[in-house]
Amino acid sequence: MRFDVVVVGGGSTGTSIAYYLSANGAGRVALLERNWVGWGQTGRSTAVVRLHYSTPEITKMALESWRVLKDMEKLVGGPSGFTAVGFMMFVGPEDYDGLRKNVDMQRSVGVNSRILQPDEVRQILPYVSSTGMAAAAYEPESGYADPVATAQTFSSAAVTNGAKLFEKCEVKSVKADGRRVERLETSSGYFEADVVVNATGVWCNDFLAMLGAEVPVAIMKEEIVVWKRPENLRGLHPVVGDLPNNFYMRPFADHHTYMGSINPDTENPGKTPSAFNLEEKVGIDTAGRYGDAVSNRFPDFAKAEFAGGWVGLYDVTPDWLPVVGFSRHYENLFNAVGMSGHGFKLAPAIGMHSSNIILGKKQHIIEPSFLDEKRFVEKKLAEKTYRYGVIS
Numbered sequence: 001m002r003f004d005v006v007v008v009g010g011g012s013t014g015t016s017i018a019y020y021l022s023a024n025g026a027g028r029v030a031l032l033e034r035n036w037v038g039w040g041q042t043g044r045s046t047a048v049v050r051l052h053y054s055t056p057e058i059t060k061m062a063l064e065s066w067r068v069l070k071d072m073e074k075l076v077g078g079p080s081g082f083t084a085v086g087f088m089m090f091v092g093p094e095d096y097d098g099l100r101k102n103v104d105m106q107r108s109v110g111v112n113s114r115i116l117q118p119d120e121v122r123q124i125l126p127y128v129s130s131t132g133m134a135a136a137a138y139e140p141e142s143g144y145a146d147p148v149a150t151a152q153t154f155s156s157a158a159v160t161n162g163a164k165l166f167e168k169c170e171v172k173s174v175k176a177d178g179r180r181v182e183r184l185e186t187s188s189g190y191f192e193a194d195v196v197v198n199a200t201g202v203w204c205n206d207f208l209a210m211l212g213a214e215v216p217v218a219i220m221k222e223e224i225v226v227w228k229r230p231e232n233l234r235g236l237h238p239v240v241g242d243l244p245n246n247f248y249m250r251p252f253a254d255h256h257t258y259m260g261s262i263n264p265d266t267e268n269p270g271k272t273p274s275a276f277n278l279e280e281k282v283g284i285d286t287a288g289r290y291g292d293a294v295s296n297r298f299p300d301f302a303k304a305e306f307a308g309g310w311v312g313l314y315d316v317t318p319d320w321l322p323v324v325g326f327s328r329h330y331e332n333l334f335n336a337v338g339m340s341g342h343g344f345k346l347a348p349a350i351g352m353h354s355s356n357i358i359l360g361k362k363q364h365i366i367e368p369s370f371l372d373e374k375r376f377v378e379k380k381l382a383e384k385t386y387r388y389g390v391i392s
């Protein structure tokens, strides 16, 4: 089968790219997914949607994406599950100047964000302990979404625009001729295209290995714990990021909270997902560690019940920012990978940005070189405010 563009990977990244390509006149677009849309790390995401970043480029992408996620029904034609519970990020004294700098920059690009002193935080979250807290950044209009619903909305809208979706379609080998990708051999037959998009997430280097190429992406494990909150903490609460205690959390319905660590396991990176066990149970050791961290900040959480959890993987680049752009090795191969644990909230903008580059548009959300893989060769990596990569 021949297409103008074939997108491989039906997560939040690939579905968004397929949608914006199909909405912007890319011609015949195919979206190939080994299992089902949302099956990959998108389906394991806690889907926090915050706008706090260190660079104006990624802040602009987060803002553009937030605008889509909050109005997904109207703009794309289906749900994203976006819920505006607000986002707060607590910092200790060592990060106060960085917080101030980031909030000033955010405001200059149009983000509704401000600094709260600990007593102002307590007015919103009366059960918080301000030990070790110098201040918080507060985004009242941020929140969280439903990652699988978002990917399904993008893929359905792409199909409505004329794209073809192939689920249970695994790319098994890739044939190239010189600097061009010629053909994808899949479990559903072969595909040829003018442009091939690699949106395979943590499997990106397995995909590229079929072409003898790679990108600088390490795979890291992240564990999520689910808490059933005690009676006095029922209802939705804001999304919280706590740098001094190295955790973040978001509500899941009225009774539960998903909690993750701000830093994934950076000590034991792997090259591909096969180095990890995605069925691994999140056990009592992790629950104990996470329980200590959350009850330092919210003492009433000491009474929360451990209600399970899951393991997920991040595809992490050296500067914790995605790789988006044409490959250095193959002229018609476009990579949109290395989401570094924060790719869900950027997915709409990554779809728009990728589609603009692929279609040769002159206008871009950000300068394309900012996320191009050449930055690793030229050693022009983006600077971060904090020592936590995921809040880059």
Ligand SMILES: Cc1cc2nc3c(=O)[nH]c(=O)nc-3n(C[C@H](O)[C@H](O)[C@H](O)COP(=O)(O)OP(=O)(O)OC[C@H]3O[C@@H](n4cnc5c(N)ncnc54)[C@H](O)[C@@H]3O)c2cc1C
Pocket (backbone or CB within 6 Å): 008, 009, 010, 011, 012, 013, 014, 032, 033, 034, 035, 036, 038, 039, 040, 041, 042, 043, 044, 045, 046, 047, 048, 049, 147, 169, 170, 171, 172, 199, 200, 201, 202, 203, 207, 222, 223, 224, 260, 311, 312, 313, 314, 336, 337, 339, 340, 341, 342, 343, 344, 345, 346
């Ligand atoms: C535990 C966890 C929590 C997270 N929390 C947040 C958060 O709060 N906010 C946020 O913004 N981000 C978060 N993220 C990150 C975010 O979810 C991911 O960056 C994003 O969803 C990745 O989407 P993707 O489409 O790039 O990859 P994936 O969703 O993994 O999609 C890649 C797809 O490619 C398919 N594929 C791979 N190889 C092939 C092949 N050979 N043939 C066909 N198909 C193939 C896979 O089946 C898969 O479905 C979190 C991630 C995890 C794991």
